[in-house]
Amino acid sequence: MNRLNEKVALVMGAGRGIGRATAKLFASEGAKVAVLSRTQTQIDAVVSEIAAAGGTAIGIRCDISEAEQILSAVDKVVTTWGAIDILVNNALDSSVVFSTVGLLPVSMTPC
Secondary structure (H helix, E strand, C coil): CCCCCCCEEEEECCCCHHHHHHHHHHHHCCCEEEEEECCHHHHHHHHHHHHHCCCEEEEEECCCCCHHHHHHHHHHHHHHHCCCCEEEECCCCCCCCCCCCCCCCHHHCCC
């Protein structure tokens, strides 16, 4: 349907699972997709699948626990396509301590 025609989407964690499905769906809707993941073989597979279906994608190896890699990836996408319209952060940095933000004590739980 091309609902995302000419939009640029950067999808982190796009090598498998929900990220992979999201990248492929966005491409099928006309978006140019930057496929980010830590695993090059997964990146290559997703980019190939998108291209085979007639979509446009670039693959970028990126470990989100490394700030410089994130900055470099964003720079590559902007240099390639001029902007980023959609950002999907479907990746987890397991080195970050889990936060309790959003967890309410039982006595404060809304009814």
